Amino acid sequence: KAGVTQTPRYLIKTRGQQVTLSCSPISGHRSVSWYQQTPGQGLQFLFEYFSETQRNKGNFPGRFSGRQFSNSRSEMNVSTLELGDSALYLCASSLEWGNSPLHFGNGTRLTVT
Amino acid sequence: GESVGLHLPTLSVQEGDNSIINCAYSNSASDYFIWYKQESGKGPQFIIDIRSNMDKRQGQRVTVLLNKTVKHLSLQIAATQPGDSAVYFCAENDSGNTPLVFGKGTRLSVIA
Numbered sequence: 001k002a003g004v005t006q007t008p009r010y011l012i013k014t015r016g017q018q019v020t021l022s023c024s025p026i027s028g029h030r031s032v033s034w035y036q037q038t039p040g041q042g043l044q045f046l047f048e049y050f051s052e053t054q055r056n057k058g059n060f061p062g063r064f065s066g067r068q069f070s071n072s073r074s075e076m077n078v079s080t081l082e083l084g085d086s087a088l089y090l091c092a093s094s095l096e097w098g099n100s101p102l103h104f105g106n107g108t109r110l111t112v113t
Numbered sequence: 114g115e116s117v118g119l120h121l122p123t124l125s126v127q128e129g130d131n132s133i134i135n136c137a138y139s140n141s142a143s144d145y146f147i148w149y150k151q152e153s154g155k156g157p158q159f160i161i162d163i164r165s166n167m168d169k170r171q172g173q174r175v176t177v178l179l180n181k182t183v184k185h186l187s188l189q190i191a192a193t194q195p196g197d198s199a200v201y202f203c204a205e206n207d208s209g210n211t212p213l214v215f216g217k218g219t220r221l222s223v224i225a
Contacts, residue, residue, distance in 0.1 A: 043202065090156050094134045099164070102213060
């Protein structure tokens with residue numbers, strides 16, 4: 001079974017631009033979560049979706065948004081990029097919403113210059 | 114490779130020895146716990162999980178111990194191998210009411 005796929009793998013953007021990251025979950029998984037990983041803050045939760053509904057949202061500004069499609073694929077968008085948004089963005093999927101393991105993709109490395 | 118934590122606690126272990134990685138959590142309502150392994154350039158990889166109705170769970174070469182009294186979780190790796198070198202994270206939540214919260218991670222370095 002194919003794992004979680006994230007595209008693109010690397011991205012370089014300029015301050016003020018916006019970016020969209022894509023995630024395809026493991027087949028059959030209906031829950032998708034997004035995390036931001038930085039050396040200073042570790043893994044910080046962004047959002048969690050289940051059956052196209054946002055179930056949880058982390059403590060990030062409104063510039064960060066996401067959505068989930070009917071086929072469980074998910075996207076996240078960051079508008080008006082800031083230098084501090086440079087990070088590894090990780091998507092994870094799980095069978096159910098709640099206490100089941102998250103299976104992570106290899107992330108999208110976003111660099112904002 | 115990517116640096117997932119410039120100032121992570123580091124555990125150095127001789128190849129073949131056992132490793133013990135510790136994690137403290139603060140939310141007494143947490144009842145689901147997971148250990149992840151992250152290698153350079155990759156996303157976290159699920160190792161083993163445990164629910165709060167258990168104290169111990171074993172997998173292949175790994176054992177997770179949960180002490181709810183002192184809110185402590187540990188991962189034991191038997192016969193540590195060079196391929197075990199990575200950053201290890203514990204994570205927790207309370208029955209899915211909250212998202213998984215990750216610890217800061219521990220870097221395991223295996224000395225051949």
